[in-house]
Amino acid sequence: MSLPRRKDPADLRSARWFAPDDLRSFGHRSRLMQLGYSEADFMGKPVIGILNTWSELNACHAHFRERAQDVKRGIFQAGGFAVELPSLSVDESFTKPTSMLYRNMLAMEVEENIRSHPLDGVVLMGGCDKTTPGLVMGAITAGVPVIYLPAGPMLRGNYAGRVLGSGSDAWKYWDERRAGNVSDAEWQGLQGGIARSAGVCMTMGTASTMTAIADAMGLTLPGASSIPAVDSGHQRMGADCGRRIVDMVWEDLTPDRIVTAAAVRNAAIVAMATGCSTNAVVHLIAMARRAGVELSLDDLDALGRVTPLIANVRPSGKDYLMEDFFHAGGLRALMAQLRDRLDLDCLTVTGRTMGENLEGAVVWNEDVIRPLSNPVYAEGSLAVLRGNLCPDGAVIKPAACDPKFHIHEGPALVFDSYPAMKAAIDDETLDVTPDTVLVLRNAGPLGGPGMPEWGMLPIPKALIKQGYRDMLRISDARMSGTSYGACVLHVAPESFIGGPLALLKTGDLVRMDLPARRLDMLVSEEELARRRTDWTPPQPHFERGWGWMFSRHVTQADKGCDFDFLERGFGRAAGEPDIF
Structure with missing residues (x-):
């Protein structure tokens, strides 16, 4: 009532x-x-x-x-x-x-x-x-x-008797196409059936x-x-x-x-x-x-x-x-x-x-909406990591990645831009193994700019052809909510402003311990201090307009990426116009 x-x-x-x-x-x-x-x-x-x-x-x-x-x-x-x-x-x-x-x-x-x-x-x-x-x-x-x-x-999407989920199946079948397992005709059929x-x-x-x-x-x-x-x-x-x-x-x-x-x-x-x-x-x-x-x-x-x-x-x-x-x-x-x-x-x-x-709400299919006694995953879908790579936090989706990566240590392969990563990832001679940790930086709120959905880095083609479909990936970007995999995202502070991710080098060992909520690069503090001294800030993306305004006022990922002057407490709201 x-x-x-x-x-x-x-x-x-x-x-x-x-x-x-x-x-x-x-x-x-x-x-x-x-x-x-x-x-x-x-x-x-x-x-x-x-x-x-x-x-x-x-x-x-x-x-x-x-x-x-x-x-x-x-x-x-x-x-x-x-x-x-x-x-x-x-x-x-x-x-x-x-x-x-x-x-x-x-x-x-x-x-x-x-x-x-x-x-x-x-x-x-x-x-x-x-x-x-x-x-x-x-x-x-x-x-x-x-x-x-x-x-x-x-x-729901559909092609050739297969139920398709937008986004999720696009990533899945793109990997299969890169591996040579999806024909041109199948790819066209998937394209027309995935969003109906x-x-x-x-x-x-x-x-x-x-x-x-x-x-x-x-x-x-x-x-x-x-x-x-x-x-x-x-x-x-x-x-x-x-x-x-x-x-x-x-x-x-x-x-x-x-x-x-x-x-x-x-x-x-x-x-x-x-x-x-x-x-x-x-x-x-x-x-x-x-x-x-x-x-x-x-x-x-x-x-x-x-x-x-x-x-x-x-x-x-x-x-x-x-x-x-x-x-x-x-x-x-x-x-x-x-x-x-x-x-x-x-x-x-x-x-x-x-x-x-909520009165009268009923579950009609307990395999789709599970009872608490039979969850899909015992914990919630998100976890927050901290460590010397992400002192202000990073996010991962444990339920959507292979459990073998919940504790993982491997050498970093670092890309400074999305175009550089894209150019290298299909090179079948790329020096990469299943233990490698792919890293994309300069993709955060300021670096992207705008924190694009680049965080689900493609599996290198060499590994795709060997049958691998997941590996640990780290970035200060976001990823599509339809994505999956062992992807650590929203690393804060971002590399573009000198966050620790900016100091990581290819070959450095990276360790993730999901149960302990840790993400670290195994590099000494002395070496990191030296790298920090040598680091040079990149040039800003914008010199005018909306991008200029965005760059000067957006907060970091751990604060929600709102503008500092729009948050509650910044100042008195303008209120309703009083001149009619």
């Missing part, structure tokens, strides 16, 4: 634009009439902004033009007035070098769009990797009632991870993150979002009442249990810090040690995809399995508690 209405029409934010009998409000009203509306359409009603990240270069959001119409239907039915605003569509498929370079741009755009327009509430439409954190970060800071509409996963509909990756990649986090944080309708993009239930959910946001405005149900420390902890636990993307670390920390919640790498590692992975969904799981997860009960069912570990008193966008939202 909704909370009692507390606002009068005169208290609406939009009333300050439209209600006064003055010249500026005359202009505001006349411009809406220019668009074909009458005063009966908008006066005294909540004005709801639909921030739509649709783009013809974002296949994950291909259905969002139509879905916005479903949202509008719900808004009008509930007595609100809907206005659709385009938002930056930060897709990972086409944006170079990475959409992560523009996540903070989206967050700034969202905050300023809300602040500067007559919006009483907002429906956030996102899904592709960086859109969820970007939209949520900006909305948290803006402070008006918001509800998040997740894009939903695409249908609108929607985000149907593995538990970054997109499904982040929408699950928004769901577990209480920012979506219960279980909305699991609904496939092209399911008719997704259309109904869109209309439900429209109806619900109108009530949220009357209730003044703002993000600060939802995104609390307890809600962030719930989201982190659920992420671990789903087999989440390593990218969740960077985004969840950034979202939490926007809400004034301190969340550290050590906090996430502690939760990872005690949270079992119970979603048997690729790439951490072995058998299933997001469509199977939805039909097995979806996120509500998974959260119901975890209810004894969650804070069920957290308020959600429904106006009810998380515990109330």
